[in-house]
Amino acid sequence: MQRLLDIIPPGVTRIDLLAPPFSGHLHPVLAMGRALSTRYQVRIISTHGAEARIQASGLVGLTLEGDYDTLLLPVVNPKYAVKSHPVRLYRQFRAVVGLLKDFADELEQVWLKEGVPDLAIADFTLPVVGEICRRFNVPWWSSLPSPCVLEGRDGAPAYCGGLMPAESRNDRFWHLIHRKKVRLFKRAMFWLFRDVIRQTGITRLYRQDGSESAYSPTRILALSEKEFEFPRTWPDSVVFIGPALYTPPTKGETPPFIAGKRHVLVTLGTHLDWHKDAVAKAVVALARTLPEWEFHFTDGDPAGGEHRRQGNFSRVSWVDYDRWLLRYDVVIHHGGAGIMWHCLKKGVPALVYPIDYDQFDHAARLEYSGRGIWLKGGLKSLENARPLLLRLSETSQSEKKA
Structure with a gap:
C-alpha cells in the first residue's frame, strides 16, 4: 500500500472510503483504509451489513440508514449464473439502478450531517458517488479490484469467457468484435434505464474521450500488478497500487487440520x-x-x-x-x-x-x-x-x- 500513500495529494487530511458490504468489495477498501489511517483521518462508509467488520478492523465507520442488505443480497447472489445471459443481466442491472439511487440520496444526507472529506475513494460498483462528489466539490477516485474489466481501445475485453492475448491478426479482429459487443450491451442497458439512471445525476455512459463515466476521470486505483494483466493501453488515470489484502478478524472456528495430512x-x-x-x-x-x-x-x-x-x-x-x-x-x-x-x-x-x-x-x-x-x-x-x-x-x- 506504499504506492497509495505516495499519491495522496498535499493538503488532504480526511479521506472517506466507500464500498458495499460484500467481502470482495469491502475487504480491499478496509485494507486501503488501514494503510491510509496511519497518516490521515479515515472513515469507511457502507451499509449495516458491514458494521461488524469495519469495527473489527479498527476503523471509523459511517452507516447508511437504508435497508440495503436485504435488497442487495438477491441481486449480487442470485439463484442462477448470470454470465453474459442478456435477460439475467437486464434483471440484475434493473435491480441495482434503483438501489444506487437510494445510496446516493443517503450519502448526501450523511455528508450534510457529518461533514465532507477532502478525498473520496469509492469501490467501482458505486458509480453514483462521483455525482455526489461533484455536487459537494469533493475529489473522487475509483478503486478497482479487477482492472481487467476496464474497457479500452485494444487488448482482450472482459466478460467474454476469459479471452487470451491476441497472437494473430484474426485474434485481434475477434477482440475488436467482442469489445464492440460489450460496449453495445452497456449502451443498450443505459438506454433502457435512462430515466432511472438520470435521477442519480449520471447523464451519459461515456465521456467525450471515450472513457467510462462510472469511473473517476482523475484516478482509478488498480488493485493488481501491471505485469499480471494482459498487454493493453491503459488510461492515464489508472495507477497500479498492488492487491489490497485484508480479512477482518472473526470469532469463527478453526478449520479441522489433522497433523501429518x-x-x-x-x-x-x-x-x-x-x-x-x-x-x-x-x-x-x-x-x-x-x-x-x-x-x-x-x-x-x-x-x-x-x-x-x-x-x-x-x-x-x-x-x-x-x-x-x-x-x-x-x-x-x-x-x-x-x-x-x-x-x-x-x-x-x-x-x-x-x-x-x-x-x-x-x-x-x-x-x-x-x-x-x-x-x-x-x-x-x-x-x-x-x-x-x-x-x-x-x-x-x-x-x-x-
Whole structure:
C-alpha cells in the first residue's frame, strides 16, 4: 500500500472510503483504509451489513440508514449464473439502478450531517458517488479490484469467457468484435434505464474521450500488478497500487487440520450460493480418490454454523485467509480477485474453477502466466482433479524444502 500513500495529494487530511458490504468489495477498501489511517483521518462508509467488520478492523465507520442488505443480497447472489445471459443481466442491472439511487440520496444526507472529506475513494460498483462528489466539490477516485474489466481501445475485453492475448491478426479482429459487443450491451442497458439512471445525476455512459463515466476521470486505483494483466493501453488515470489484502478478524472456528495430512481448501467466496452444493458434491467424489488428504469446503459465511464432516471431507462456514491459508497445500478457488491474490502472495498453488463474472478473465491470466491451472471441464474436471492436485502438491513441497 506504499504506492497509495505516495499519491495522496498535499493538503488532504480526511479521506472517506466507500464500498458495499460484500467481502470482495469491502475487504480491499478496509485494507486501503488501514494503510491510509496511519497518516490521515479515515472513515469507511457502507451499509449495516458491514458494521461488524469495519469495527473489527479498527476503523471509523459511517452507516447508511437504508435497508440495503436485504435488497442487495438477491441481486449480487442470485439463484442462477448470470454470465453474459442478456435477460439475467437486464434483471440484475434493473435491480441495482434503483438501489444506487437510494445510496446516493443517503450519502448526501450523511455528508450534510457529518461533514465532507477532502478525498473520496469509492469501490467501482458505486458509480453514483462521483455525482455526489461533484455536487459537494469533493475529489473522487475509483478503486478497482479487477482492472481487467476496464474497457479500452485494444487488448482482450472482459466478460467474454476469459479471452487470451491476441497472437494473430484474426485474434485481434475477434477482440475488436467482442469489445464492440460489450460496449453495445452497456449502451443498450443505459438506454433502457435512462430515466432511472438520470435521477442519480449520471447523464451519459461515456465521456467525450471515450472513457467510462462510472469511473473517476482523475484516478482509478488498480488493485493488481501491471505485469499480471494482459498487454493493453491503459488510461492515464489508472495507477497500479498492488492487491489490497485484508480479512477482518472473526470469532469463527478453526478449520479441522489433522497433523501429518495434506490439506486442500475449496472456496467459491461469499457469493455463488446457487452452485455451492453441486461443487461440494463433486469435491466429496474427489476426496474419495485421495483418502490420505483432507478437503475443506468453505461456504464463505463468517456467521455460519458448525463444521459438517463426511470421511476426509469437511464443510466449514468460514476460513480466514490471513490466518489459515498457509496451512493448505493446494487451493481450489473460483477466480475471485481476493482469494486469487491471497494465493499468489502466499505462494499457495491453485486450481481455478471459474463460474461467473470476471472469474474467467482471472483464470485466463493465471493460466497464461503459469501461476494457476484453469479447470475447464465443469464439475467433472473437479471430480477428476486428482492428478493435478498431486502434481501441484509435489511442486509445493519441493519449493518449501528448497
